[in-house]
Amino acid sequence: MSDETPVQPIEVIESPAQPLPAVPAVPASPPTGRLLQWWIGLFQKMSAAPVIQPLTGKPNPFAQTMPATAKDEAKNRLQLVLMHDRTQLSPTLIESMRDELVEVISKYVEIDKSALDLSLEQESNTIALVANISVVRAIAQKPPDETAQAG
Amino acid sequence: MATKTEGRVIVVTSGKGGVGKTTSTANIGAGLARLGFKVVLIDTDIGLRNLDILMGLENRIVYNIVDVVEERCKLTQALVKDKRMPNLCLLPAAQTRDKSALTPEQMIQVVGELKQEHDYILIDSPAGIEQGFQNAVAAASEAIVVATPEMSSVRDADRIIGLLETKEEIKHYKLVLNRVRPDMIKTNDMMDVDDVLEILSIKLLGIIPEDQDIIVSTNRGEPVVLRDGDKVPRATLAYRNIAARISGQDVPFLDLDTPVHWMDKVKSFLKLGGAS
Numbered sequence: 001m002s003d004e005t006p007v008q009p010i011e012v013i014e015s016p017a018q019p020l021p022a023v024p025a026v027p028a029s030p031p032t033g034r035l036l037q038w039w040i041g042l043f044q045k046m047s048a049a050p051v052i053q054p055l056t057g058k059p060n061p062f063a064q065t066m067p068a069t070a071k072d073e074a075k076n077r078l079q080l081v082l083m084h085d086r087t088q089l090s091p092t093l094i095e096s097m098r099d100e101l102v103e104v105i106s107k108y109v110e111i112d113k114s115a116l117d118l119s120l121e122q123e124s125n126t127i128a129l130v131a132n133i134s135v136v137r138a139i140a141q142k143p144p145d146e147t148a149q150a151g
Numbered sequence: 152m153a154t155k156t157e158g159r160v161i162v163v164t165s166g167k168g169g170v171g172k173t174t175s176t177a178n179i180g181a182g183l184a185r186l187g188f189k190v191v192l193i194d195t196d197i198g199l200r201n202l203d204i205l206m207g208l209e210n211r212i213v214y215n216i217v218d219v220v221e222e223r224c225k226l227t228q229a230l231v232k233d234k235r236m237p238n239l240c241l242l243p244a245a246q247t248r249d250k251s252a253l254t255p256e257q258m259i260q261v262v263g264e265l266k267q268e269h270d271y272i273l274i275d276s277p278a279g280i281e282q283g284f285q286n287a288v289a290a291a292s293e294a295i296v297v298a299t300p301e302m303s304s305v306r307d308a309d310r311i312i313g314l315l316e317t318k319e320e321i322k323h324y325k326l327v328l329n330r331v332r333p334d335m336i337k338t339n340d341m342m343d344v345d346d347v348l349e350i351l352s353i354k355l356l357g358i359i360p361e362d363q364d365i366i367v368s369t370n371r372g373e374p375v376v377l378r379d380g381d382k383v384p385r386a387t388l389a390y391r392n393i394a395a396r397i398s399g400q401d402v403p404f405l406d407l408d409t410p411v412h413w414m415d416k417v418k419s420f421l422k423l424g425g426a427s
Contacts, residue, residue: 069339069340070339070340070341071336071339071340071341071342071343071346072339074301074302074341074342075342075346075350077302078302078305078306078342079350081302081306082306082309082350085306085309085310086309086313
């Protein structure tokens with residue numbers, strides 16, 4: 001398992017002038033014996049084990065952050081990809097739907113356009129299209145339908 | 152033996168190549184023949200035939216399915232009898248033609264004839280979702296979807312299931328999960344059987360463990376399901392069970408967990424939480 005984060009090529013192109021992150025200085029290793037280091041390592045691993053964590057009920061300060069297992073990663077990625085396959089909605093299509101939704105909703109309420117989150121979610125046997133929209137404030141005007149009826 | 156009614160027509164398909172369609176067709180077919188049923192295997196992978204190799208019958212082919220539909224021979228002349236069992240035979244694919252040499256209508260006609268004389272007709276589908284797949288599915292009323300617990304295979308299986316659902320003739324389909332590795336499932340490095348079943352929402356027909364004996368069997372041209380003796384490979388048992396389930400027997404699924412040596416238990420405990 002590799003702990004490198006994948007480099008996104010787009011970011012590199014957009015910000016070529018960005019300086020490389022400074023390499024943190026390697027702290028001088030404490031003069032502990034190898035055996036003692038092994039024991040400390042073992043203690044950390046054991047305290048990170050899922051058997052112990054539920055007993056304490058709170059995050060263990062010694063626990064290393066556990067990476068998602070390959071199995072879980074495969075399952076999550078697969079479920080996402082299948083939702084797009086099954087609905088035949090590509091990320092580009094969702095993007096254009098998002099843009100149109102912003103346009104329509106903006107007629108009625110002022111929304112934070114950058115915060116509109118549109119995604120597919122699996123709910124047991126059905127696939128749901130979930131939109132999370134943060135409303136800044138309502139626009140004080142009657143919807144066009146009602147004004148038409150009143151007039 | 153089944154009473155003399157029309158045979159059951161089952162297509163073995165997967166979408167993705169290399170997941171074990173042909174191996175499964177050969178072994179399930181031989182497994183059903185082993186139970187005494189009259190079985191015919193049809194290879195529809197025209198241009199890339201391989202079922203003959205797996206059955207060890209590559210040297211006995213005279214005519215093939217394209218010769219039959221183009222009326223260069225009779226159907227019975229093209230059927231290759233198995234070396235080991237008289238109630239098992241193969242209708243080979245043409246090697247020098249392509250998928251367009253066969254149409255779904257022709258498949259329905261050939262299978263319709265074979266149904267009269269056989270209990271089971273197993274159709275080995277080529278990879279992909281194009282004409283070869285359409286040919287293979289055309290005459291079938293049941294389907295076996297073969298997949299491995301890998302992302303690309305499961306994704307393609309999902310696509311195939313979607314296509315099978317649009318076919319009215321396909322009454323039901325079940326999953327054979329191939330190349331399952333209990334050691335990797337135990338370490339959470341591979342999706343387990345339940346994960347795949349949940350994702351695909353499909354019923355399970357059988358689980359085949361990854362087994363070196365399958366390669367050995369292919370090399371010898373003898374389906375692994377036909378191994379005999381006190382200590383047979385687990386893949387042999389797995390395929391025997393699938394054949395029995397198809398024939399209507401209620402057989403529990405294999406427990407793939409092997410007894411673990413106590414030292415391995417200690418090792419895996421010490422590894423817990425470590426990012427390896």
